[in-house]
Amino acid sequence: MRNNYKAAGVDVEAGYEAVEKMKKHVARTQKPGALSSLGGFGGLFGLDLERFNHPVLVSGTDGVGTKLILAMAMTIYDTIGIDAVAMVVNDIIAQGAEPLFFLDYLAVGKNNPDRIADIVSGIAEGCVQAGCEIVGGETAEMPDMYSDEEFDVAGFAVGAANKEDVLTPERVEDGDVLIGLLSSGLHSNGFSLVRKILFKDHDYQLTDIIPELNNQRLGDVLLTPTKIYVQAVLPLLNKHLIHGISHITGGGFSENIPRMLPENLTYHIDYSAWEVPSIFRFLGKVGEIDISELYDVFNMGIGMVLAVAPDQVDEVMTILRAQEEKPVVIGDVHVA
Incomplete structure (x- = not known):
């Protein structure tokens, strides 16, 4: 048999x-x-x-x-x-x-x-x-x-x-501060576009050494694993310091941040608050992609966004740094 x-x-x-x-x-x-x-x-x-x-x-x-x-x-x-x-x-x-x-x-x-x-x-x-x-x-x-x-x-x-x-949109309040946790790179989103830009529209090879990517092999940069945020965030949840969390995946900021907000609130992002990793700048340059579309597809260097009360931001930042994170205040929540 x-x-x-x-x-x-x-x-x-x-x-x-x-x-x-x-x-x-x-x-x-x-x-x-x-x-x-x-x-x-x-x-x-x-x-x-x-x-x-x-x-x-x-x-x-x-x-x-x-x-x-x-x-x-x-x-x-x-x-x-x-x-x-x-x-x-x-x-x-x-x-x-x-x-x-x-x-x-x-x-x-x-x-x-x-x-x-x-x-x-x-x-x-x-x-x-x-x-x-x-x-x-x-x-x-x-x-x-x-x-x-x-x-x-x-x-x-x-x-x-x-x-x-359980975190539901109703917990997020007008005036909450948005704290971004840095991504490790592309994570696991947008690779159909990545492959089109680099390998269909252009003749890049996975073994190419790319000066714009700190002279790393292209395939190694693309295969960098998605960052896991569990251990960094759990201490904040245990102390009840978080009002909302958005995991920035496919659809980027514009699709994922609203998922943690109630209907009467919207958000503002200061896009100059962090340095966009080189892989995203490289893709934008090679693919001639508008910056707004890049933010609608990729995480652009921020893999998770936390909504925090203004008076608890310092404590949250301290705890995150103790977890070896490099948190960045990237915006706020306000009435739509």
Whole structure:
């Protein structure tokens, strides 16, 4: 039976080997509350009802997107898992919830255990950074759907908060100050436009050394993992210092900041408050893209925005700097 299945393109034995290679990476993420080990039919996690006595579960799911195409081209597989985790847990923390556990979905054309282990190592690193545990996942070998070298990565996470602590737009007030947390680069958004500008409209190669990017290899800059903000923001949530959080993803400022605001409020951004990273300036120059469109697509150097009461800004900035962040006051909230 297995020989027939292998002839059809699915290698069961390679799948077993991949699971064994994953286990050491998954073990890094273990935390109190886990009730199951890798390989069960479902991931189990016990909610601490002493911490969450009015619990609300907050879930999120996302993928890495076409950034994966660049990872495949460079055969660099151990960072994109961080992106998969980051895109989900940053959304969860934006609701005021602490990420608890994560499950991944990996679809491959051919089951390559070493490559899968590299991908999962990145997922595990992302979970360590976020303080959440991998409780399960799925690796699907899908010949004919993907080529032997192609794959897709997505993830799902659950977090928790006490009901009274969930961040809703109604918490944000007129006069709140907007504090920006710096991004690590492109994160995992806008790569269809990035690829069009650099590789379809122009003949750049991933191995090119780019003077405008501090003489770094282009592919390395593009594959810089998405920053995870969980550990920086949790102390602020625990002290009830945050009125609202916006995770700046696809759609940039104009789409994401309004999501944390009530209908009667709008916002102002001082775009001179921080230095836009070189990768965004480079893309704008090469692609001849108007600055307003750049801000509508990319994070432009600010990956998360916090709404804070004016009299608590100093305390928030101090706590963030203690977490090795470089927070910047970038604007305010006012009546529309």
